[in-house]
Amino acid sequence: MTVLVREFRPEDAEATAEVLRAAIPFLVTTPQEIVWSVAHANPASAYRLLVAEIDGRVVGRAQVGLAYESGTPGQAYANVYVHPEHLGQGAGSLLVRTAEEHLAFAGASSVYSWVLDEPGNRAFAQRRGYLARRSARFLRLGLAEDTLPPLPEVPAGVELRTAADFAADPRPLFALDAETTADEPSDVGAELDDYEGWLTSTWGHPGLDRDLTVVAVVDGVPAAFTAARTDRVSRYTSGMTGVTRAHRGKGLAKLVKAHSLHRARAAGLTEAFTGNDAGNQPMLAVNKWFGYEICATEVRHVRELGIG
Template identity: 35%
Template sequence: MDIRLAVPEDAEAVAALRRIVFPYLVMKPELVSYALTTRTPEEHREAWVATEDGEVVGWGSGGSNTWTSDEGVSMIDVYVHPGYRRRGLGTELARIAQDHLVAAGMKKIRAFATEAAVEFATRQGFEPTRLVHYSGADPRVLPEMPPTPADLEIVSIATVTAEQAYRADVVAGADEPGDSPNDAVAFEQWVKDVWDAPGLDKELSAAVMAGDEIASFTAVERDGDRVWSGMTGTIPAYRGRGLAKLVKSVALRRAAEAGVVGAFTSNDDVNGPMLAVNEWLGYRRVATHTGLTRTL
């Protein structure tokens, strides 16, 4: 076994490993490479791979949360191929990532764990804080399309500007459940993390427009015949009109027409409105992760 820094050339192997470990997550190889080559000093982001005979069998990463005003908040992500577990790889990858964050001056670490990994995470000093549910649906089988209000228009995200999308994302995400508020993301950071990221499919992503303002939107990330709902949000002034249900219905239909057969998403356990929307659309739960934090 060998643990080394991850490089862009690992992207295909890392994406394949992630699909084995988390078949309900969607991450194309180009996004792995992009993340490894566009890091900024402020992110304190680093990643490592565990290999055996040249095969990538484990991943570990750590970096700061650049979207929050909470000082010193960071994140780690660790997973190991099922055939290589209980050999200490996860423990070592977690140690390396946490040591890196401590050296960077971080004060708190956030992580997510599957049901089987919660005990492992608590042994690392993490405490459970929340639950996040993952669901999947077939976009070719959907309920009847909701009507579009006469005063609104549905467009592809490809037709809006980055500035319009940023404003909507920031406003709609301000009260999103989480361990830290999403209240301090700069436009340049958002463009790098979201708008320019190769996973975002702007043609499949959809928005409900009220004049020049985005009232509701859903961001779709695609990898082949699978898509992921990266974020669906409605700005407060337009909530209560069923726009999230409408915009996701449009995006999923477009995805099915483009050959997508699997759609996946996640929702915080306390986000009742979006859980109800996704259940109406046909999403069914496939996994639950526990959110955990550790104070350094």
């Protein structure tokens, strides 16, 4: 048995997507998105997608890069997944080691990694010097069961639009995304200040469904949104739901997400997924109202390079 770690190639896309589907089925992705993400990575991220092979078969992958949107320099990430049928064969260890070497060379001092909250996964991380930090929940909602709550009434003064309505000028959505992202709970904060980069990484993302992405507009200005990504077949995931500071506590997050989910069901999608920081009680409460159920927990771990 020979384990090899190398750079991702476009012909690996289907096998790499299969690793994700098997290891973490709550993520919604496609081979096309994987190829696109590699091709359109911001150079400032020093992004690499590594794959692990055993006897020529792709059995693992690591998404690796610098958190270049963070206000704290030196922060990086390495998210490693191995197909469950090939655990314990050395692929994960080699992926982690190769990822850390790349990040150290790129100037990283801290590496963050999401780890499924299962004994084997946490022990793997701890043996390699990673310390547990905050946790997050994966949640699932069955759309085919027709159990969505009725649509909330749209308040006076609020207009609902879709992202498609902003195709000629998406800059107001960038401003909305930037404000809400800055307040998102995380160990690694993000400051969105690169509009051109956002146009590529977010607005141009092939998984973004602009017709299902719903925006609440107040006095002509976007005040809340929920970004919908799909696999264009049956699965829907919430990329982000956010409300500007001036309009929080008014039910707008529930409003935009309700309309997006109802649109998704009408479009024939059958499963909805989302993820929430364990400390984000307001959004967890909103998702509980919709009927989402927790299906897994991840724990973010960190390792300081050069220690241990």
